[in-house]
Amino acid sequence: MNSLEExxxxxxxxxxxxxxxxxxxxxxxxxxxxxxxxxLLKWKGLNGWGLPGGFIKRREPLSEAAHRILEERxxxxxxxxxxxxxxxxxxxxxxxxxxxDFRDKFGLEVDEDNWLFERTLxxxxxxxxxxxxxxxxxxxxTEDYQWWDVNEVPDLLFDQNEVVDKALLTLRLxxxxxxxxxxxxxSTFTLPEIHxxxxxxLGKELDQRNxxxxxxxxxxxxxxxxxxxxxPHRAPYLYQFEKETYEEALKEGIVHxx
Amino acid sequence: MNSLEExxxxxxxxxxxxxxxxxxxxxxxxxxxxxxxxxLLKWKGLNGWGLPGGFIKRREPLSEAAHRILEERxxxxxxxxxxxxxxxxxxxxxxxxxxxDFRDKFGLEVDEDNWLFERTLxxxxxxxxxxxxxxxxxxxxTEDYQWWDVNEVPDLLFDQNEVVDKALLTLRLxxxxxxxxxxxxxSTFTLPEIHxxxxxxLGKELDQRNxxxxxxxxxxxxxxxxxxxxxPHRAPYLYQFEKETYEEALKEGIVHxx
Numbered sequence: 001m002n003s004l005e006e007x008x009x010x011x012x013x014x015x016x017x018x019x020x021x022x023x024x025x026x027x028x029x030x031x032x033x034x035x036x037x038x039x040l041l042k043w044k045g046l047n048g049w050g051l052p053g054g055f056i057k058r059r060e061p062l063s064e065a066a067h068r069i070l071e072e073r074x075x076x077x078x079x080x081x082x083x084x085x086x087x088x089x090x091x092x093x094x095x096x097x098x099x100x101d102f103r104d105k106f107g108l109e110v111d112e113d114n115w116l117f118e119r120t121l122x123x124x125x126x127x128x129x130x131x132x133x134x135x136x137x138x139x140x141x142t143e144d145y146q147w148w149d150v151n152e153v154p155d156l157l158f159d160q161n162e163v164v165d166k167a168l169l170t171l172r173l174x175x176x177x178x179x180x181x182x183x184x185x186x187s188t189f190t191l192p193e194i195h196x197x198x199x200x201x202l203g204k205e206l207d208q209r210n211x212x213x214x215x216x217x218x219x220x221x222x223x224x225x226x227x228x229x230x231x232p233h234r235a236p237y238l239y240q241f242e243k244e245t246y247e248e249a250l251k252e253g254i255v256h257x258x
Numbered sequence: 259m260n261s262l263e264e265x266x267x268x269x270x271x272x273x274x275x276x277x278x279x280x281x282x283x284x285x286x287x288x289x290x291x292x293x294x295x296x297x298l299l300k301w302k303g304l305n306g307w308g309l310p311g312g313f314i315k316r317r318e319p320l321s322e323a324a325h326r327i328l329e330e331r332x333x334x335x336x337x338x339x340x341x342x343x344x345x346x347x348x349x350x351x352x353x354x355x356x357x358x359d360f361r362d363k364f365g366l367e368v369d370e371d372n373w374l375f376e377r378t379l380x381x382x383x384x385x386x387x388x389x390x391x392x393x394x395x396x397x398x399x400t401e402d403y404q405w406w407d408v409n410e411v412p413d414l415l416f417d418q419n420e421v422v423d424k425a426l427l428t429l430r431l432x433x434x435x436x437x438x439x440x441x442x443x444x445s446t447f448t449l450p451e452i453h454x455x456x457x458x459x460l461g462k463e464l465d466q467r468n469x470x471x472x473x474x475x476x477x478x479x480x481x482x483x484x485x486x487x488x489x490p491h492r493a494p495y496l497y498q499f500e501k502e503t504y505e506e507a508l509k510e511g512i513v514h515x516x
Contacts, residue, residue: 019279022379062346062379086344086381088320121280121320123344 004107007140011108015115018055023122025053025160026070026081027167030131030147031184034200037131038153038164039074042144044105049146050157051164053122066125074134080182081127084170088121090159106140122158126167128180128201150203172202176218188238190228194221219245262365265398269366273373276313283311283380283418284328284339285425288389288405289442292458295389296411296422297332300402302363307404308415309422311380324383332392338440339385342428346379348417364398380416384425386438386459409461430460434476446496448486452479477503 001007028039040049054069056062063081071077098117102110110116136145148154153164174180181197191212199206215221222242227235259265286297298307312327314320321339329335356375360368368374394403406412411422432438439455449470457464473479477500485493 019377019379021277021279056346056379058377061348062344064347083343085341086320088314088381089322090319119277119316121277121314123346 001139001141004140007106008108011102011110011114011116014055016058018057020115020118021120023053023055023120024066024069025051025087025122025124025163026066026073027051027124027126027164028070028074028134029126029128029150029167029171029201030134031128031181031197031200032130032132034196036150036200036203037147038150039131039134039136040146040148040153040156041073041136041138041142042146043141043157044143048157049148049154051160062123066123070125070127072137074129074136076127076129076134079127079129080180081125082170083123083125085124085163085166086121087124087159087163122163124163124167126171128171128184130184175201176214176220182241185241188224188226188228188240190236190238192236194239259397259399262398265364266366269360269368269372269374272313274316276315278373278376279378281311281313281378281380282324282327283309283345283382283421284324284331285309285382285384285422286328286332286392287384287386287408287425287429287459288392289386289439289455289458290388290390292454294408294458294461295405296408297389297392297394298404298406298411298414299331299394299396299400300404301399301415302401305359306415307406307412309418320381324381328383328385330395332387332394334385334387334392337385337387338438339383340428341381341383343382343421343424344379345382345417345421380421382421382425384429386429386442388442433459434472434478440499443499446482446484446486446498448494448496450494452497 001010030037030039039052041052042048043050052069052073054065054072056065060068063083066081066083067077067079070079070081099110099112099114102108131147138145150164150168153161155161156164171180175198181194181201184197185193191208194215195206195208195211198211216223219242221239224238224240226238228238229235259268288295288297297310299310300306301308310327310331312323312330314323318326321341324339324341325335325337328337328339357368357370357372360366389405396403408422408426411419413419414422429438433456439452439459442455443451449466452473453464453466453469456469474481479497480500482496482498484496486496487493
């Protein structure tokens with residue numbers, strides 16, 4: 001959404017094209033080089049940083065909407081994008097949006113009873129990507145974007161700090177039974193590489209021996225007959241993800257390990 | 259909702275009191291005597307069995323709405339009621355509801371564009387209770403209720419079989435890190451008792467020694483100095499839930515074990 005014409009129509013008639021009262025917030029975690037970050041956008045009218053999000057079209061399946069909104073912002077498609085919670089305990093969630101802001105910041109005339117000021121529940125989705133490969137797009141409402149370290153997230157709009165906290169908790173809790181991390185490592189990798197990935201995501205140290213035993217027992221990775229030469233007398237074995245386990249998991253959204 | 263007057267107002271003006279386009283479905287699992295069941299209601303107008311559910315009031319926090327809806331049906335309050343997924347991939351979810359049914363079955367005149375026939379996403383919550391202690395209430399829209407074995411769930415309305423399947427999967431997946439089962443055993447219990455509870459919920463056999471080690475390692479239960487006399491030379495040790503772990507878990511909705 002970039003032209004004033006498109007934006008004016010969205011503000012005025014959006015409730016005819018989108019379901020009112022429900023929005024989507026995408027928490028996009030980015031991993032690269034032992035750092036875990038999240039993608040935030042700077043909203044012009046709302047005086048602060050917030051999550052990329054949007055609304056569901058009247059006839060659009062929910063999961064398609066989440067993917068469309070993500071793709072519009074990041075050009076990323078075919079991601080493992082996972083729903084984790086609906087945020088609806090704050091009935092006045094929209095209090096930071098008001099007609100005066102819309103007039104002052106965007107030059108848009110908006111009525112008090114405009115659909116954008118009504119109570120809106122938000123469905124949280126998260127994904128994990130390699131942030132070095134992502135190009136982010138800003139639009140009429142957003143003036144900047146930034147990948148923030150997960151330990152240094154600023155004050156966000158509405159209840160979005162809670163959304164981020166819950167997404168991080170879910171990511172960490174599910175790291176052993178969701179197809180997380182599949183696209184973050186090369187097709188073959190060493191144990192130290194996947195170990196570092198997991199330590200970074202979990203934000204804590206993991207005993208290396210127990211860790212590799214756990215991943216192997218869960219059927220998530222398998223040892224290959226190849227080694228990688230990285231120095232004199234140093235040739236660690238290579239591993240790869242168990243393709244079948246992951247394909248099953250991607251389809252069902254879950255690795256069956258209970 | 260019981261009188262014709264209340265129901266007529268709900269059908270005609272409900273969208274002024276409730277948020278349209280979003281409903282709640284409660285999957286109530288009942289455990290008793292080594293059986294796992296779920297609560298289904300027989301809807302008069304909809305020709306089949308379905309989940310107890312309802313709508314969110316305009317100013318009502320989401321989690322309060324879920325508890326209110328559950329309490330209206332079962333008189334149960336203060337339950338651990340957990341959100342698990344929003345179902346919104348079927349845009350025509352409401353196709354089984356139509357004006358003719360409302361007229362024929364309830365004697366209610368309803369317009370084609372009534373809010374109850376609009377697309378509605380559904381937020382799934384689940385709870386686990388002792389079904390021998392629950393009294394269920396029917397109302398104007400429901401003529402019967404029944405606790406169904408989880409392995410014998412009939413064809414349900416809309417996409418509710420998917421809702422039930424996903425609830426069961428979540429329950430099983432989270433059984434080791436959510437405060438599930440806290441109210442299903444007496445305050446002190448033997449290992450075989452909790453072992454049976456977990457086997458029933460998971461629907462499979464669990465090695466008894468590994469199981470008790472796992473629960474103890476997770477800090478979920480602790481061994482007491484007491485035993486229970488159940489026969490000559492038979493006096494198994496008693497256990498109890500770790501109150502602090504569970505209280506923390508109930509507050510945060512999660513046992514931190516990752």
